[in-house]
Amino acid sequence: MSGTAEVEMTMAKLQRRISEEKKRNKLRGIARISAFTFLLLIAVGATAQSNTEATPTAQAISAPTPTLRVYTNLKQVSVLVLSSDYRRVKPLDPSGFRISLDSGPLFRPTYVRQEGDDPISLAILIDASKPYLELLPVLVRAVATLPPDFLRPQDRVSVYAMDCTLIRTIYDTGANPAALADGVKRAMAPWQIRQTRNEELKKQNKIPPPNCRAGLPLWDSMSEVLKDLDQQPGRRVLLAITDGGDDGSKTLWKDVMFHAQIRSETVFGLLSTINPPSFSGWEDKFEQICVSSGGVELQANEHTTLSRLKEFTQMVRDRYILEYPRAPNEQPGVHTIAVSYPKKRDLYITATGITVPIASEDEKESMKTIQEDPSRTPEFGNRKALPKP
The missing domain is CATH 1.10.287 (Helix Hairpins)
Structure with missing residues (x-):
């Protein structure tokens, strides 16, 4: 940072x-x-x-x-550390973390702590365009139970729903049960109306009409939500409650991934354990967006949605914040950062992207700048990030 x-x-x-x-x-x-x-x-x-x-x-x-x-002159990066099966782990020894820039030599961060109660800007995107997503009926109650134990008063929340259009019901609102319950309920209202109507038609032995196609499919909707997050403070997180399948977005999934990386926004997914067969191959794309932005996919069903949502917020709070000095010879452009923990090998570690300015000429002049200890500044490797497709 x-x-x-x-x-x-x-x-x-x-x-x-x-x-x-x-x-x-x-x-x-x-x-x-x-x-x-x-x-x-x-x-x-x-x-x-x-x-x-x-x-x-x-x-x-x-x-x-x-x-x-x-x-x-310090950079700051959020790092998610889980077990190999994507479960929370006990706190680690901060001295065990190592960072590598562009595959350069490993170095220790200057300072390490857990995220704790840092303010979060959380955007919840609900895919309400699929009638069979089993997580939807329990969402209103589940999300409303997150404050104050799992979402703090200083956190900000926005709620969106993918339906015939992209709906935003609350924006940058304080995390409290009433606001969340109202936001999710209004986001789910079109879906709930369709479900009630279809149940009545089935009782009359009538065929329900086909659902409308999502005005903004998954990648398009995620792109719009991330643009909203760009304007918000705190540690920015997108939770997408979806089956992970996209149906004809104009936005490429790699563009969504790249946007999250360069804007320091983390994407988590809450997916149903019942996957529709019509979306073979979609898992890789959505999972790569999560992993490359510092998040992870979580699986849930109608009985475990509440516990998985709480686990998600705890994962965010458990992230490690690593700080290290900016290198004086750092060049503009896209660089790779790799975080490891050599003391323990069976860990899932992924970092959120960071964007920082390079040192200006004034900063580099010793008469105007308190110089960093050369032994503490990181050294970049020669491996460059692949260009954006």
């Missing part, structure tokens, strides 16, 4: 900025103030020293306020 901040302030303003930064991080539950605060504290110390060594004169008071440029 990296950005550039330009600070033009007196010592009093710097101290107030530090205090506000600490308060914000405390409220967010993010134990990662060291990098930014460390630089600000150095700036405060230098200013204080210069002010105490000499008595201010009229000329000094009227002099222009010096400019201090402070650059945050």
Whole structure:
């Protein structure tokens, strides 16, 4: 996670900025103030020293306020770690993680912690275009039970349904049972009306009319939801409740995968254990979207939907946040990142993509930048990511 901040302030303003930064991080539950605060504290110390060594004169008071440029220089990546059968595992020793960039040499992250109560922006996409998806009847009750134990008050939730059109019922709303129940209920309303109508027709020995075709099939709908997530803060996650099959999207599945990767958005899938036979081969595409974005497919049925939804939220909370310095020689473009845990081999590990700016010329000039310890900066390998098809 990296950005550039330009600070033009007196010592009093710097101290107030530090205090506000600490308060914000405390409220967010993010134990990662060291990098930014460390630089600000150095700036405060230098200013204080210069002010105490000499008595201010009229000329000094009227002099222009010096400019201090402070650059945050850490990247941050979310890493999902499960057992080989996609189950949660006990907390790992943080020192065991290793990172490789473009297949370069392994290095240890600067800092590792579990995600915990970091704010989440969660988008729930319900595929209501399939009459046979067994997970749908229990969704309203199941999703509404997630707050406050599994979704926190600081989390934000949006709900969508794939039907004859793509429906959005709530957007960037605080996670509370009433809002979630209402959002899912309204999203499911067209599907529920069709189900009731079809049951009545069957009782009358009449053939139900065919379902309308989804206005935006799966890849198209996922693309639209991810675009909405682009605008939201926190750790962004898409949960698609679907059978994984696409029926004629204009958007390529690889475009959905690439979008999630470069925007640091993680895709999870909740799929029915009863798979329709008409979609042979679809599993690979949907699974690759999940895996390549730092998520995983989960299987459920009408009896296990609630427990699997809770397990999903726990997986998100259990993710590891790995930090490491930005390399001074990093070049623009797409790079690969591989996270491993050599101490334990039978693990499923996948990372969410990250997007960061490269160092500017000002940052590279030693007179303007506090230089990173060369021994702690990662080294890139020669293997480049495959170009986007």
